Amino acid sequence: MTATPSFYHQSAPPGLSGIKAWLLTHDHKRLGLMYLGAVFFWFVLAMILGLALRTELMSQGRTIMGPGMYNSMFTLHGVIMVFLFAIPAIPAIFGNFFLPIQLGTDDVFFPRLNLFSWYLFMFGGLFAIVALFVGDGFPDTGWTFYVPFSIQNSKNVGLTVTAAFILGMSSMLTGLNFVTTFHRMRDKRMGLMQIPLFTWSLYATAWVQILATPVIGITLVLVVLERFLSIGLFDPAKGGDPILYQHLFWMYSHPAVYIMILPGMGVISEIIPVFSRKSIFGYKAIVWSSMGIAIAGSLVWAHHMYTSGMSDVSVFVFSLLTFLVAIPSAVKVFSWVATMYKGSIEMTPPLLLALMFIYLFSVGGLTGLVLGAVGTDIHVHDTHFVVAHFHFVMFGGTGFAFFAALHYWWPKMFGIMYPFRAAYVGAVLTTVGFLFHYVPMLIVGLQGMPRRYYDYLPQYEIGNFLAGLGAYVMCAGIVIMFVNLFMSFRKGVPAPADPWGGTTLEWKVSSPPPVHNFIDKPQIMDFPYDFKGVGEQLQPKDR
């Protein structure tokens, strides 16, 4: 495949072979792939659970499961998708793999800590699985674990929040590693405004991980203490405050939305200029908007609580702050579109998925304004509208960015190309299914159908049926995309070092990269998105 032995053929630390070379590795690339395997498992499991939920809702009354099982399944779907897919997917897989390379270095600052983070991630996932089979089974609280229900119910809440706590530790340590690597390990010739935008987005995300994750850790510990010791922190009868729990929970869980979406935005900022053969429009504006989203996004948590009984002054302030987040998000969207304007656009699966991201994320953002405004939020609070909105952001955004990243960096990670036709079919089916799935949910939500309800009134049946149908189409598209990628191993078409004409440092090393990333000292460009001469260098046979 390449003259230089790749990281698959050399272990780090040296001397390890077989399964030990993976389980004891310090190599950020191997760890990225280990996260890929784990995250893929959880994603497929949560997708199956989601499909079962939508199947249940396709007709009124009982379809395939009872109400208790339904409650536990939507909780499990939420917990897995949030804590085991959306949060770790892009930073832990692609961040681990590409951040050190984009910074021109050979590994992260704390390689052993990186391995420890992976074990914490696996351990947290194991706890979630164990919670299914011991005690009274998986909780039915929803992924938010709201008090007083989470404190009073008999299900296995303690074990599940412990799983979330451990997963939070993993996320926090990964963030710590990224911030330290960013400052201490990057090539000394690389100034702050020469850093690729994906790495900048990971840096902004890492700060949110470090600052916000401890809050959820403490909050989940408080839930466990309340369950077993009945301290009364959230119990008004003992002088506690149930709304305090919501403050603490959303203090992390809203910034967590940005932990999920910011790296996705970084992926899109890489893909758009490469396939437009044009320098990114507004590089500095994108950098500052990443930091702006990280900062402003950490100050808007209580917009989830307008109907909770919170003070009117707080409602007003948090609504105002929420609208401020739209500004840096819009800066990014406008910059991506402006980059494509008059560019030499070349359609590829990563670009198609990136374009779908922009569209779906924009719908998610605009429906978010409906929820950010207090008056309209009260009408749609806790309805299917909210569910559709956050799936537009989380799945249309993070999910599609994950698919785009997978198709963009697949040749680099595995050294092989994949067929484009099936990737296009999968991407289009996923998007069409996505719209059929979530647009009806927006509509039934506006009409008043509450979220998390097992059954509904007859007027919501058509919308729910269409949503279920869309779910099947969407899942079929996702399966086609994944099968296509897996089949590329069978065909084994070798990928060149730079199949797309990328300009950032990962495209300067062989595919897959050598164990220490760079054989020679990397050449640091004055500007990471300078496409002068790229078109001439790129040969058609490279595809």
Add this chain to the structure above:
Amino acid sequence: MDIQDRPHVLSYFQLTVVLVILLALTGVTVGVSYIHMGFFNVPVALAIACLKVTFVLLFFMHLKYEGRIIVLSFISTITFLIIMIGFTFWDVAFR
């Protein structure tokens, strides 16, 4: 670049001076607890504690010798903590 190449190893003498200051401030904390200042009891105790924390951060944790970005990063974390606690109390105050 914010990479700090110059070493900043503190001498035993410097560390001892900081330790003595911290112990002295602990003594001050104990001392002022015997003086009744009404409303100012808690603010004074917190001010002394903040001063002690500042010494620990600057010298024991070497913040004094770090570059601007590290110092800025640290200040940001403190600012966020203040905002998070402040906004939550704000809700309770106006309820």
